[in-house]
Amino acid sequence: xxxxxxxxxxxxxxxxxxxxxxxxxxxxxxxxxxxxxxxxxxxxxxxxxxxxxxxxxxxxxxxxxxxxxxxxxxxxxxxxxxxxxxxxxxxxxxxxxxxxxxxxxxxxxxxxxxxxxxxxxxxxxxxxxxxxxxxxxxxxxxxxxxxxxxxxxxxxxxxxxxxxxxxxxxxxxxxxxxxxxxxxxxxxxxxxxxxxxxxxxxxxxxxxxxxxxxxxxxxxxxxxxxxxxxxxxxxxxxxxxxxxxxxxxxxxxxxxxxxxxxxxxxxxxxxxxxxxxxxxxxxxxxxxxxxxxxxxxxxxxxxxxxxxxxxxxxxxxxxxxxxxxxxxxxxxxxxxxxxxxxxxxxxxxxxxxxxxxxxxxxxxxxxxxxxxxxxxxxxxxxxxxxxxxxxxxxxxxxxxxxxxxxxxxxxxxxxxxxxxxxxxxxxxxxxxxxxxxxxxxxxxxxxxxxxxxxxxxxxxxxxxxxxxxxxxxxxxxxxxxxxxxx
Numbered sequence: 001x002x003x004x005x006x007x008x009x010x011x012x013x014x015x016x017x018x019x020x021x022x023x024x025x026x027x028x029x030x031x032x033x034x035x036x037x038x039x040x041x042x043x044x045x046x047x048x049x050x051x052x053x054x055x056x057x058x059x060x061x062x063x064x065x066x067x068x069x070x071x072x073x074x075x076x077x078x079x080x081x082x083x084x085x086x087x088x089x090x091x092x093x094x095x096x097x098x099x100x101x102x103x104x105x106x107x108x109x110x111x112x113x114x115x116x117x118x119x120x121x122x123x124x125x126x127x128x129x130x131x132x133x134x135x136x137x138x139x140x141x142x143x144x145x146x147x148x149x150x151x152x153x154x155x156x157x158x159x160x161x162x163x164x165x166x167x168x169x170x171x172x173x174x175x176x177x178x179x180x181x182x183x184x185x186x187x188x189x190x191x192x193x194x195x196x197x198x199x200x201x202x203x204x205x206x207x208x209x210x211x212x213x214x215x216x217x218x219x220x221x222x223x224x225x226x227x228x229x230x231x232x233x234x235x236x237x238x239x240x241x242x243x244x245x246x247x248x249x250x251x252x253x254x255x256x257x258x259x260x261x262x263x264x265x266x267x268x269x270x271x272x273x274x275x276x277x278x279x280x281x282x283x284x285x286x287x288x289x290x291x292x293x294x295x296x297x298x299x300x301x302x303x304x305x306x307x308x309x310x311x312x313x314x315x316x317x318x319x320x321x322x323x324x325x326x327x328x329x330x331x332x333x334x335x336x337x338x339x340x341x342x343x344x345x346x347x348x349x350x351x352x353x354x355x356x357x358x359x360x361x362x363x364x365x366x367x368x369x370x371x372x373x374x375x376x377x378x379x380x381x382x383x384x385x386x387x388x389x390x391x392x393x394x395x396x397x398x399x400x401x402x403x404x405x406x407x408x409x410x411x412x413x414x415x416x417x418x419x420x421x422x423x424x425x426x427x428x429x430x431x432x433x434x435x436x437x438x439x440x441x442x443x444x445x446x447x448x449x450x451x452x453x454x455x456x457x458x459x460x461x462x463x464x465x466x467x468x469x470x471x472x473x474x475x476x477x478x479x480x481x482x483x484x485x486x
Contacts, residue, residue, distance in 0.1 A: 007044040014040050014050045021054070027061040034062050034069075041072040045081050052076050052087040056094035070095070070102075074109070082118055089113065089124040093131035103136050107143035114163035126171060133172070137179050138189055144168065145193040165205060173212050180216075187216045195234060203258055206238055210262055221269075228271035235263045236275050245283035247290045256284070257295060260302040267309040277306065277314045285321040300325075300346035304470060307353035316358040316376075322350050323365045330393040339400050345444045345471060348451040356464030366390040369458050387458070394452045401452075405445045412438050443471035 017033040017040075024030050037058070040051040055073045062069065073095075076088035092110060096103045110132065113125045133140045147164040172179065180186035194209050201209070213219055213234070219227050239259035240252060247253075260276060267273045284291070284299065291299065303322075310318070326347045329340060355362045359370045360377045367387025371377055415435045422428045447468055454460045 007046055010040060010043045010047040011050060014047055014054065018050075018054050021058050021061075027058060031062065031065070034058055034065060038065065038069055038072045041076055045084060048076055048079065048081075048084045049087045052084060052091050056091035059095055060098040066099075070105075077109070077113070082121060086121055086124045089121065089128055092128050093135065096132055096135055100136060100139070103132060103139045104143040107132055107140050108146070111144055111147045111164050112160055114167055115159050126167070129167065130171060133179060137181070137186060141172075141190060141193060144172075145197055148197045149199065165208075169208055173215075176212075176215070183217055187218045191216065191218070198234065198238060201238075203255065207258075207262070210235070214265075225270060228266050228269055232263055232266050232271040232273070235259045235266075239276070239279075241275055241279045245279075245287075247287045250292065253291065253295055257298045257302060260306075261298075264302070264305050267306055270309075273306060273309065274311065274314050277310060277318055281318045281321050285325065288325060297342060297346075300343055300350075301470075301472065304346040304349040305473075307350040308464070308466075310354060310357060312357045315354040315356075316361045319351070319354045319358060319361050320365060322347055322354060323362075326351060327390075327393060330397045332389065332392050332396060334396065334400070339397065339404075341401065341404065341441070341444045341448060342471070344397060345447050345451075348448060349468060349470060352451055352463040352468075356462040359462060362462075366455075368460060391456055394455055398449060398452050401445045401448045405442060408438050408441050408445065412442075440471050447471055 014037065017036045020033050021027055021030050021037075037051055037054045040047045041055075052073065055069050059066070059069055073088060073091065076084055077092075079085050079088070089110075092106050096106050107129070110125055110129045114122070114129075116122045116125060129140075129144075144164060144167075147160050176187075180190065191213060194213060198206065198209065210231075213231060219231055236259075239256045243252065245252070256279075260280075263271070263273065263276060280299075280303065288296065288299070307315075326344075329343045329347060331337075359368075360372045360374060362368045363370055364378050364381070364383055365386065367383035367385065367390060369379070371379065412435065415431055415438060419428065419431045419435070422431055447470070450468055451463065454463070
């Protein structure tokens with residue numbers, strides 16, 4: 001252990017080295033002084049703290065001592081004493097200021113140090129990383145992202161990876177306007193880094209990355225079609241649309257439906273959705289009955305929300321599957337089974353929007369007589385039995401819907417009475433939830449009646465506008481969305 005007199009001498013010597021280095025016009029001649037600073041990293045705690053300031057300050061003048069200086073400084077980062085470690089961390093950005101070739105190495109070390117337990121140490125790491133990022137954001141981000149995609153020792157590296165992800169989310173993403181300069185080049189660079197990181201991410205991590213990408217100007221409202229196609233391609237990759245579907249693979253089902261909802265805003269903006277629709281039509285809808293119960297409704301809601309933006313060709317391909325499901329959930333006669341009105345609402349909405357874009361496809365499916373002048377009209381064939389069957393199903397579901405509206409309206413009156421009599425906040429909250437559910441139920445039923453009415457005609461006018469607002473969606477102002485096809 002160093003006594004106080006030795007420590008004082010060491011500090012005094014260090015100040016002398018520092019002063020001579022400061023005053024020298026050609027600092028590179030003061031090799032012995034800089035070597036003395038490096039050697040001080042093996043002495044007392046106070047000397048180590050001072051050395052942690054001096055090593056990076058004069059580093060650029062002694063390229064021949066660079067390895068020795070860096071190794072000595074890195075040793076200080078591993079010191080037991082917190083004050084020494086913090087001082088050493090604070091000095092790291094100075095190594096890169098005039099010697100850019102060390103940026104990747106310094107960022108790599110700072111990335112590992114994000115796992116520090118002490119708040120003051122972690123704070124120093126954050127500030128040092130931000131300092132290096134501002135020096136060279138491209139090189140720094142590349143080095144930082146390597147911690148996300150290079151995981152060799154999962155137990156240890158996963159912790160570093162998680163901390164790096166948190167740092168990027170909390171510190172880098174909020175400052176994107178300041179850091180990503182020039183915008184076009186740097187937004188492209190970070191997009192490529194993110195795409196490289198998506199090989200093994202959780203659902204939450206993927207949503208975080210997609211939210212960030214959506215916020216970039218290169219993917220903004222004025223983005224060209226190929227940029228939207230790129231985002232959809234990223235989501236399609238995460239949904240694993242090239243994989244053989246296994247209905248027992250709950251993880252794939254969850255990921256698929258999550259990605260489907262994530263893609264909808266891009267379909268609205270005109271991105272192509274054929275790959276998603278074809279996958280649903282080929283793999284998912286045929287095994288609809290085997291899906292987990294809670295995922296069936298999610299799938300039908302997603303299908304309904306996509307249907308206004310499909311192409312005529314995709315609409316024609318998917319329509320038979322939708323009609324098949326409609327017949328399943330709109331029985332011809334009362335069966336005693338409870339009707340799932342939200343399923344019916346989703347399917348009727350999808351049916352209208354798909355048939356609006358491929359009207360004559362409904363001739364051979366539902367017996368309608370829609371003339372487009374195309375061979376696919378199939379006007380010479382008799383589909384009257386299909387028409388009779390379909391309209392009987394419509395009438396049956398309308399009777400059930402009207403009866404349900406009556407019950408829900410009575411229930412709402414009872415809820416209002418109960419609310420007036422409720423005394424505790426808990427009771428009021430429970431009744432409020434019941435009222436909200438009843439309101440949604442009424443919206444669902446009213447939507448069904450609006451959508452079944454035109455379908456009784458031999459040549460119906462299919463709904464292809466925004467006159468029907470799905471019961472779970474907030475009302476949309478008429479000019480809020482475009483009706484771009486997929």
